[in-house]
Amino acid sequence: MTPYGNIIFFIIIGILLMPTMILGLREKSAKGYNIFISIIVLALIFGNSLNGSISLILFTVFQLILIIAYQKYRLQQNSSFVFVIAVLLSVLPLGLVKILPILGLQHLFGFLGISYITFKSVQMILETRDGLMKDKISTVELAYFLLFFPTVSSGPIDRWRRFYKDMHSVPSSQDYQKLLLSGINYIFIGFLYKFILAYLIYNYALIFLPNHTYNYLTPFQGQIAYMYMYSFYLFFDFAGYSAFAVGVSRMMGIQTPINFNRPFSSRNIKDFWNRWHMSLSFWFRDYVYMRFVFWMTKKKWIQNKYAISYIGFFLLFFLMGIWHGLEWHFVVYGLYHALLIISFDKFERWNKKHKFWPKNKWTHAIGVFITFNTVCFGFYIFSGTLF
Structure with missing residues (x-):
């Protein structure tokens, strides 16, 4: 199932998040339940591909072992050589995904969202190197951060310390109401951007340009029109997705950073x-x-x-x-x-x-x-x- 791809996905998310909303309004922690439903949603997203599911599990286990091992090492030593090796190992699967297809070879780690999980993993190693990760990190919470389902496929890219603070904060009923309303508002913005504006631009303009231009446009004018239409389509499609991710995150009590600000x-x-x-x-x-x-x-x-x-x-x-x-x-x-x-x-x-x-x-x-x-x-x- 594609994240935010159709109304069925939103219905499922709405049903699964109802206990989260009830707990939030009653000033109770929903962290454990949110981790549970994350597993369910991840299974829905990746479950239709056995190769994708296996790749996700192996890749996540690899990154978890790498981060935890480097954190333990960093408490004792601080070799630049080990640090560089750790970073290179973290980005290695992503590099293989990018390079091997060009060489006509198959790769194992091919699944939706590998880039964004890699960014989070590299971030953890870099900040551990800087001495910002001195406390022991729970493996379950680290996996939850890496695989946080609202943002797993295309971001936005959160930071561990900010995510950790939200994860362990229990907002008051009034504060959660604000988060909930803000989340719903972002979801409506996402629908406007992705399912209305991006849809209209693509289906009523972009597919006719530039190769199949309107009769009253020259080929050059068709290219210019395509340039502007593609730019608007790219923005509304991606900003719409990002709004969905931010909205669902806030409903879960996580204030994922916004990705677009009137660019x-x-x-x-x-x-x-x-x-x-x-x-x-x-x-x-x-x-x-x-x-x-x-x-x-x-x-x-x-x-x-x-x-x-x-x-x-x-x-x-x-x-x-x-x-x-x-x-x-x-x-x-x-x-x-x-x-x-x-x-x-x-x-x-x-x-x-x-x-x-x-x-x-x-x-x-x-x-x-x-x-x-x-x-x-x-x-x-x-x-x-x-x-």
Whole structure:
């Protein structure tokens, strides 16, 4: 069963969550019950494929052993070599999933959501390395975090310490009512985005573009129309899914972070990446870019701090690109955004000196217009239609 794919899924979730809501309104902990229904929902999602079910179980056991073993090791020692090996082992299954099909080979760990579980696992290892995971972690709670069913297939990507706090908090009846109403509101937003707006854009515009353009559009105009329609479809479809995940999470007492915050109103490309797929962009920022910059600064292999920052941007967006896939359009999409954000950073530093671009409502509007169009062209690259 596909998560949030049809009304049957929502009916099942609604029935299963009724005891959760009753416990929440009565100021009782629902953690144990939520873990129980997570197993049920995961069985519904992955149960139709024996290979997928076995892959999920083996992969999860592998990640649990790796995280717990590294945590025990970190309490005694702190070798950089062991840390790197632990991270590489954690991402190895995901790497095989991406690389082996290109080589025409089969892989074992092929199931929905492997990327997002891997992000959580790597995060646990990195934060253990930083000394932020000193307390013993329950294996059951760690598995619950990795396999939290509302977000297991496509995020948003939560952080362990934030998730752990919510998991062990019992809100008052009034606070839970607010969470419940907020969750229901997000679910309705998800229905509007995914099942109405994304559906209409896809079925009444996108499928006719660009190869089968309307009679009154030239091929070039068809490509332009496709670029904008695909951008809106991508947003409403993914933002709708994310709204579902956030809504169901809040009904379970977990305040999963939102993924989108009006990204098409961004005033520049940096602002866009603070609004689009936020949990993913913040993950790469914190665990790839910031660590790379810190490491390069510490080693002093490059003296120019801007050069270090720009190399870090290329690394960050290159990895974000190939995370979607190893096809050329994903690689180019990542490098395109790296160039955009580096170019904007150069412009921003130049403007601080020369005061060419003042801050007012007109420059803000122009900035939104430019950002929107450059972002849409990026999604056009992402779609693979350009290649």
